[in-house]
Amino acid sequence: MRRRVLAVAPVIALVLGLAGCGGSDQGGDDDAAASPTPEAATLTVFAAASLMGVFEEIGSQFESDHPGVSVEFSFAGSSDLVAQIQQGAPADVFASADTKNMDKLVADDLIDGDPVDFATNTLTIAVPPGNPAGITSLADLTQDGLNVVVCAPQVPCGSATTTVEEGSGITLTPVSEEQSVTDVLNKVIAGEADAGLVYVTDVKGAGDTVEGVPFDESSNAVNTYPIATVSGASQADLAKQFIAMVTGSVGQDVLAAAGFARP
Amino acid sequence: MSLSLRAAVPERGVDVRVDVPAGRTLAVLGPNGAGKSTLLAAAAGLLRPHDARVVLDGRELTVVDGGRTRTWVPPHARGVGLLAQEARLFPHLSVLDNVAFGPRSAGVPRARARAVAHEWLARVGLDGLDARKPAALSGGQAQRAAIARALAADPRLVLLDEPFAALDVGATPALRHTLSEVLAGRTAVLVTHDVLDALLLADDVAVIEAGRVVEHGPTRDVLNRPRSAFAARIAGLNMVGGTWDGTGVRVGEGLRVQGVCDEPLTAGAPAVAVFRPAAVSVHTAPVTGSPRNTFLADITVVEPHGDLVRVRAGDLAADITPASATELRLVPGAGVRLVVKAAEVTIYSVVRGQHEHPQP
Amino acid sequence: MTIRRRPHAGSHLPAWAFVPAGIGAALVLLPLVAMVSRVSWGNLWPLLTSESSLTALALSLRTSATATVLCVLLGVPMALVLARARFPGRDLARSLVLLPLVLPPVVGGIALLYTFGRRGLLGHTLEVLGVQIAFSTTAVVLAQTFVALPFLVISLEGAVRTAGDRYETVAATLGARPTRVLLRVTLPLVAPALASGTVLAFARALGEFGATITFAGSLQGVTRTLPLEIYLQRETDPDAAVALSLVLVVVAVTVIGLTRRTGTESTP
Structure with missing residues (x-):
């Protein structure tokens, strides 16, 4: 299993895209020609950045269950991945952090079959260790003088935040609307922000550097993660097996350990 | 306005002493590297010698004692003007504003400074070139403008560092004549290679060889009765x-x-x-x-x-x-x-x- | 039949050199052409004049202008000190000043965070004084100044050193005090370099992204400058992102044109 730095992904996509120009339907033949072992194959999985830890774990399990198969991941923001797949990047599997981005590919007829929801995630309030501002509820975030950081409404965690605000009738006045949930988390970890709205899994993944304060209103915005085989996948069979592992007990255990809930 | 200067710079092997009585011009002669430039730089305050005492008109400008500075007047406050080989006119200013630079620096209002500059340009024979940029002047004209600029600042001591060295031979005699007119009655030190400069411009001559003043006296006496090899050579x-x-x-x-x-x-x-x-x-x-x-x-x-x-x-x-x-x-x-x-x-x-x- | 060879300028160049040169040029220009080809010209005006775009553009211009002024106020003395003053460690200082040029902007942002952030080096002092820099427009200006300053310093310092001190010496012997020498002689002599350095600094400030998003945050009208707006618009409205990118490309081309002109003027 190899992990690529995000920035390299477009280049790989470009190279693979060029290599595939000769005959995109003969991916299996290409693989056979490139490698002496007939079973050797590479499964390319495009997954939302928030899935990095769990998918790497599931990926190694998949590789040990399927000798000769290597799983190659490209982790990035869901919308970036959608854009890459629309531009012809050769993904076999796409796992999105929200249904909206998956629906874009479905609408473009780039998904084989129906997407399957495999996990959910909800928002929580991330605070510095020890919760110095004593925050216990969403309403506490409206106090004067608090530096609250959220995601921008244009990105998935931001739209979830907007939904929570609308459902609860609480209006936050953030000092910053960040580009990604990681940016929000880092602002809290750095101590610049007193609190930030992030996903439960983010707090879990951040270890001791932040604490999570759960709040009831988070049920207004349950984020659902769908997964699907990409149309014209060169490894369609392996893709289906990988999806089965993610939705099966192995995948669900790993996801639960990381803080994801079942759909 | 008399100058008394003594400067020693051991790392250059220079230890010189000259005196210029008020209103007289001293020509400093000597081979290249003998220490002539060190003398001028010490007088202008561009160099801090290891040991030095520079007194202009009774006022101490530099007193350095074994590397320890006792008195130091910065160059701009010395009233010592410097005319170098190249004119070094400020390229971004007109000829008139170049010459007016000194008076303006002394706080003279713009109009008055320009009037002074205009007079000086006329004195050095550059009437009608007030508005030109330095780049549009010939070498001789530029040096005349530089002379006007140095003197318009009304320095108490004028230092001239081989002022004709960078000029065409043809431009030198007329410029030398101009310089002899404007230097009359001023206290000045002229570094030169040319015995004619000494004869026509200087009242006194000092000969520097290997960092020491080997002759110092009235021009005619030094040139008629040289006592150093260098003075004899330039006297022919x-x-x-x-x-x-x-x-x-x-x-x-x-x-x-x-x-x-x-x-x-x-x-x-x-x-x-x-x-x-x-x-x-x-x-x-x-x-x-x-x-x-x-x-x-x-x-x-x-x-x-x-x-x-x-x-x-x-x-x-x-x-x-x-x-x-x-x-x-x-x-x-x-x-x-x-x-x-x-x-x-x-x-x-x-x-x-x-x-x-x-x-x- | 005769073959006529056309004389080329720079005919000593081997012919093969044109191939990599052409590929290099294509690498630079092709993406720009591709981007321009994606501009939806019909929607361009509404996209550029949307509230968020105009707010981001106004903020960018305001902060970049302020950062440029700061760069001039701080960078000119820095360049002069580095070029003229003699002090121990000057060569080291000269290299360190250029650090933001080679550092990834994100690293700059992190460094600024640990300096001016709440838990940063100066953060506590600033908090006692009632000053909060993170998440404020001040943070944007600081980040832009941080990355843009070396551009001004490097171009001006080189010019000052090349110019030498001949004119300054003359000015001093004419009775000009150091400040007057600086304002009336040194700076006018290096004016072309100062102008191109200032324009470059402005351009760099305008394009600043990494340090800003790391250090200042992103809030419409406060810290969300044009590059941040472009990055965010990409999530939902790629057309708007392309339209705003076009604005930055136009600004960059204008800036390059300006520096080229001042550059040629400065060469004798």
Whole structure:
């Protein structure tokens, strides 16, 4: 299993895209020609950045269950991945952090079959260790003088935040609307922000550097993660097996350990 | 407005001292690297010597004592103007504003400063060029503008660093004339290579050799009676140094020079024998007759000198007619006898007498 | 039949050199052409004049202008000190000043965070004084100044050193005090370099992204400058992102044009 730095992904996509120009339907033949072992194959999985830890774990399990198969991941923001797949990047599997981005590919007829929801995630309030501002509820975030950081409404965690605000009738006045949930988390970890709205899994993944304060209103915005085989996948069979592992007990255990809930 | 300067910079091997009485111009002569520039830089405050004392008109400008600065007046507050080889006019200012720069720096209102600048430009012969940019001036014009600019600042001391060195030969005489007019009555130090500058512009001359002032006196005296090899050379005279033995100058082993001694000398005192190249005749065979001095030497250079031919052999020079030179078949490397009559040789002490300019 | 060779300028160049040169040029220009080809010209005006775009553009211009002024106020003395003053460690200082040029902007942002952030080196002092820099427009200006300053310093310092001190010496002997020498002689002489350095600094400030998003945050009208707006618009409205990118490209081309002109003017 190899992990690529995000920035390299477009280049790989470009190279693979060029290599595939000769005959995109003969991916299996290409693989056979490139490698002496007939079973050797590479499964390319495009997954939302928030899935990095769990998918790497599931990926190694998949590789040990399927000798000769290597799983190659490209982790990035869901919308970036959608854009890459629309531009012809050769993904076999796409796992999105929200249904909206998956629906874009479905609408473009780039998904084989129906997407399957495999996990959910909800928002929580991330605070510095020890919760110095004593925050216990969403309403506490409206106090004067608090530096609250959220995601921008244009990105998935931001739209979830907007939904929570609308459902609860609480209006936050953030000092910053960040580009990604990681940016929000880092602002809290750095101590610049007193609190930030992030996903439960983010707090879990951040270890001791932040604490999570759960709040009831988070049920207004349950984020659902769908997964699907990409149309014209060169490894369609392996893709289906990988999806089965993610939705099966192995995948669900790993996801639960990381803080994801079942759909 | 008199200048008294002493500056020592050990790492350059320089230790010089000069005095310029108020209203007089001192020409500083000397070979390249002798320490002339160090002297100017010390006076202008562009250099902090290891040991120095610069006093202008009774005011201490620099006092440095073994590397410790006791008094230091920054360059802009010294009232010391500097004219360099190149004009160094500010390229972004008009000629008029260049000249007005000094008065403006002294706080003179713009209109008044420009009027002063205009007058100075007229004095140096640059009427009508007020609005030009320096790039549109010839080398001579630029140097005139630089002179106007230096003097418009009304400095108490003017320093000139080979002001004609970068100019066409043709532009020099007129500029030298202008400079002699505007320097009249000012206290100035002029560093030059050219004996004409010293003769026409300076009241006094100091000769610097190897970081020391070896001569210092009124121009005419230094040039007529040089006491250093360099001064003799730029004065165009042959000089042989040695010790006075009562009737002549003994120059090393077996060589004696006889001549006319016009000042009292004590036996054993250092003395020089000086004579004009034109008084020297060149022979290939021994000569007899009235008391003569004969020097044996190999010719190094034969070159035209006015309508004569200058023959250089050893440290001496002889000016002879082209006819003689041809007849004697003088070529570099040939051994010759240089002969000068005793009556043509002047002998005097190396040390300038008390009745002349005080030796600093 | 005769083959006529056309004389080329720089004919000493081997012919093969044109191939990599052409590829290099294509690498630079092709993406720009591709981007321009994606501009939806019909929607361009509404996209550029949307509230968020105009707010971001106004903020970018305001902060970049302020950062440029700061760069001039701080960078000119820095360049002069580095070029003229003699002090121990000057060569080291000269290299360190250029650090933001080679550092990834994100690293700059992190460094700024640990300096001016709440828990940063100066953060506590600033908090006592009632100053909060993170998440404020001040943070944007600081980040832009941080990354843009070396551009001004490097171009000006080189020019000052090349110019030498001949004119300054003359000015001093004409009675000009150091400040007057600086304002009336030194700076006018290096004016072309100062102008191109200032324009470059402005351009760099305008394009600054990494340090801003790391250090300042992103809030419309406060810290969300044009590059941040472009990055965010990409999530939902790629057309708007391309339209705004076009604005930055136009600004960059203008800036390059300006520096080229001042550059040629400065060469004698």
